[in-house]
Amino acid sequence: MALFKKSAKKQKANNMTASQNKKQQKQLPNDQLNESLTENIQKIITTLGNSDDIITREIRIGKEQNIKAGIIYTDGLIDSTSNQNFIMESLMLDLPSINIDAAEFEDLIAIFKETVLTVGEISDVTNFSSLFESLLSGHVILLFNGFSNGLAVGMKGGKERSVSEPVNENSIRGPREALTENIRTNTSLIRRKINNQNLWLETKKIGKQTKTTVSFMYINGIANDKVVEEVRRRLDKINIDSLLDSAYIEELIQDETYTPFPTIYHSERPDVVAASLLEGRIAILVDGTPYVLLVPALFVQFLHAPDDYYNRADIVTLIRILRFVGFFIALLGPSLYIAITTFHQEMLPTQLLIGLAAQREGVPFPAFVEALMMEVTFEILRESGLRLPKAIGQAVSIVGTLVIGTAAVEAGIVSAAMVIVVSITAISSFIVSSYNLSISIRMLRFPFMALAASFGLFGIIIGLIALTLHLCSLRSFGVPFMSPFGPFIKEDQKDAILRLPRWGLFARPRLISQKNIKREESSAPKPPEQNE
Known part of the structure; x- marks a missing residue:
């Protein structure tokens, strides 16, 4: 019985191997271009499902009209004007004056490449795989009857979005051009x-x-x-x-x-x-x-803005400090409010404490639930503002925030101080120039709120320590994510939180570029001499 099973498995494996070999033998010849132009065009049309945007045309060229050629391209992916001027005219108007005899017929494709086609990008096509890749990438395919190879002529074109101003990375000073989809x-x-x-x-x-x-x-x-x-x-x-x-x-x-x-x-x-x-x-x-x-x-790169290098160094330094302060407010604002009002009331001045207690007298929820409701509501409003049409998106988010905040305070669901804290936190998150980092702050805000509600300031400190350890463990293609803070690199502090004047940025980041470090002279400009 065991021998029968083994022989059956062996026979099954042999049959599978044979069938795979037959498939490979069938696939290899089928992928090769045929010498018949009609068969090649028919297979292209069949493979692409007789798509209407695949244009095929058969023409006769040469002085005696003895050469049959085919032109295949994808409508919308090529430059129609260039196709008309540099391919169609070359084949139908310029080529008839050339007499190609039987001796030169074998070198027909070489003659086309060297003397007929006035196009820079030309490549050979020998199989259907490369043909379809070129055809669907914006090339014009030239096939000739009697040849099992053809030419792919670069004619990429079609409608594209023009260069416009940046959408998400706006700057007060600097270039106004943005990248496109091409x-x-x-x-x-x-x-x-x-x-x-x-x-x-x-x-x-x-x-x-x-x-x-x-x-x-x-x-x-x-x-x-x-x-x-x-x-x-x-x-x-x-x-x-x-x-x-x-x-x-x-x-x-x-x-x-x-x-x-x-x-x-x-x-x-x-x-x-x-x-x-x-x-x-x-x-x-x-x-x-x-x-x-x-x-x-690097982490510090996400807190830099494009126009940091187009303004004076002292202005940029002040704005960067403000940006780092906004980062910590956006991360820890609600959690600090929860920790202080719940566990550490002695840290507040007496008058402020009495005022907060009076506001919270009619609020039925603890500070954590109060902050959680407001934060979730604001996140919903922010996302809905992004998805709505631009004409009404900003108006809905702003009006919705004002109306809901005012109504919640009047209804006694949240306190006025909590609305102020959540608003300052939300505004501070917008000061971070990178959208990806601002999303990270929004994600981490909720765990810090939970730690503050559970352990007070002690929980926030533990969370900050864990966050710092996590950041220091990250790498970006082998480079420490927290460089130049961890590891601390003194030379790279010139463009981290502070920004020295242009003559002070004389070296590239050490851990990113380890060769050709020096990029400009490190000498400050001398003041003009005073005439006595």
């Missing part, structure tokens, strides 16, 4: 900022179904070679069905998944991307999205 437009915007032969670009195709173009840029000689190799390795390991936005890449290559803090920075501004490249970072661009990923990312 990856070539984005690379050109970045290259306009950095006119350097060492700005290198590598491109990959990711996504089995979408075959999305993904590129990463870095400045050779400034970027860390180990980080560049790590980015290349992580992108090569991605095996995903579809890739529609850079957020897909961000989740797949980040160092730590289970953390509320983002370890990869993203931006829609070409000047921010250019400044990061000059510091030694690497930019990851995805076709179809205006947001570029920047690695390695």
Whole structure:
């Protein structure tokens, strides 16, 4: 019986292997282009489901009209004007004057590439896999009867969004241009900022179904070679069905998944991307999205704004200090109020304590439940304001907050002091320039409120210690997330919380760029001499 089972399993395995070999033998010839132009076009139409946007046209070319050719392209993905001027006219008007005899017929495709087509991007097509990839990427396919290969002519075009102002990263001073959904437009915007032969670009195709173009840029000689190799390795390991936005890449290559803090920075501004490249970072661009990923990312980077480098150093330093203060208010505002009013009333002045006690006299809920209701209500209003149309979104969020807050105080559900605390907390969260970090603050606010309601200030201190340990344990492509605070790097404090004048920013971040550290002279400008 055992022998029968073994022989049956062996026979089944042999049958599966044979069937797989037959499938491979069938697939290999079927993927190869046929010498018959009609059969090739028919297979293209059948494979693409007879789609209406796939345009096919058969023409006869040559002086004696003895060559049958086919033109296939996707309507909407190519530049129709360029196709008319540089392909159709070349084939139908210029080519008839060329006499191609039988001896030259074997070199017909080479003749087309070298003497006929006045287009820069031309590549050979030898199988249907490369043909469909080129056809659906905005190329015009040229096939010839009697040849089992063809040409893919670059004619990408179609309707695209023009360069406009940034939507989420506004600045008072600085460039007003933002990245678009076209990856070539984005690379050109970045290259306009950095006119350097060492700005290198590598491109990959990711996504089995979408075959999305993904590129990463870095400045050779400034970027860390180990980080560049790590980015290349992580992108090569991605095996995903579809890739529609850079957020897909961000989740797949980040160092730590289970953390509320983002370890990869993203931006829609070409000047921010250019400044990061000059510091030694690497930019990851995805076709179809205006947001570029920047690695390695540091915690302090999320608290910087684009116009920090377009204003005077003393003004920027003051604003940055205010931004850090707003960060702690947004994180700890409600929890400090809960802890002090519940456990540590002796910390308040007598008159303020009496006033708070009078306000809370008719409130039936403890401070924690009161704060929880207000915070959840405000988060609902904020999200609904984002999803509503722009014309009414802001009005609904502002009016809703005022009406609900006033009605809740008059109904005795919450105290007026709690409305003030929640409002200041919400406003402080908007001072953080990075949307990702502000979401992290909103997430962590609730655990800190629970710790304050349970243990008072002691619970808040324990939470801060745990949060600090967690932040110090994070890495972004091998670089400590809390650099230059942990580990403490004295030289990098010039552009952390404070910002020195332009002549003081003479070195790149030490842990990001470990070569070519010096970027400008560290000498202060001398005052003009006074005439006696």
